[in-house]
Amino acid sequence: MTKQRELILSIVRGSDAHLSAEEIYLAAREQMPTIALATVYNSLKYLSDNGIISRLTFADQPDRYDKMLVPHDHMVCSACGAIRDIRIEGIDQFLHDHAGENIDSYDLTLHHLCPKCRASAANI
């Protein structure tokens, strides 16, 4: 692992947000001002391809990166795009039992209005 990849890994691991490449780039530059955006993309690709971090794809947002934890799912606000980790207990088993064939992995995203957006929607 190069210094750059170590840095990027530590940024992803050190945050609970679901950071985008751009956000990671900004954070990385504070500690290594000469790092290139392409290196951030390269490293994120390397890290996620090797299962060290995970990459998340949502509609209308750039891809985001997450540390590898216990498997979990995501809840996204349809209005502001805020992302929250959630855990649907038993989903893995459920999918394996019901999919009818081999699954390597899955992505589950639930959509709702977050409390803030629900409140402002009510005022319109």
Added chain:
Amino acid sequence: MTKQRELILSIVRGSDAHLSAEEIYLAAREQMPTIALATVYNSLKYLSDNGIISRLTFADQPDRYDKMLVPHDHMVCSACGAIRDIRIEGIDQFLHDHAGENIDSYDLTLHHLCPKCRASAANI
């Protein structure tokens, strides 16, 4: 509904593939050669925002559009990106029971290697 939107809707409804905007544009031009790509995007936005068709977002692919059918899920090949409709029986109920709060909708994508890619991976 304008002629353009009617045409785009009929293309989406007439296909079992999960078409991208570009593919829909190419199909649309055969019947209406002057249609603009921007109109295709506009119309797809209008149709999906109004729940007439649905928009699908997958990693490493442009967004795709699908006719509205019974709720269903997707199986994507990690190698070639091929998309197949699947139905996980009882998933709606399961999510409602286990999510612990109100869900407006959900996206579930399962990842695997399709038979073709599994075969060629075995030959490497």
Added chain:
DNA sequence: TTTAGAATTGGAATAATTCTAAATATATTA
């Protein structure tokens, strides 16, 4: 049948990401 609002067109603009080629670093071998 004017008039307002909405939609379409074509091209420019933007955002996210990948590619490229040169330079640098790292690892491997003699």
Added chain:
DNA sequence: TAATATATTTAGAATTATTCCAATTCTAAA
């Protein structure tokens, strides 16, 4: 250790998907 091969980084150009914009055209309503 020196020489060489391999991998990574850098900076900027290129690409892809999508949105924006201004001018025009259509549609619908008064």
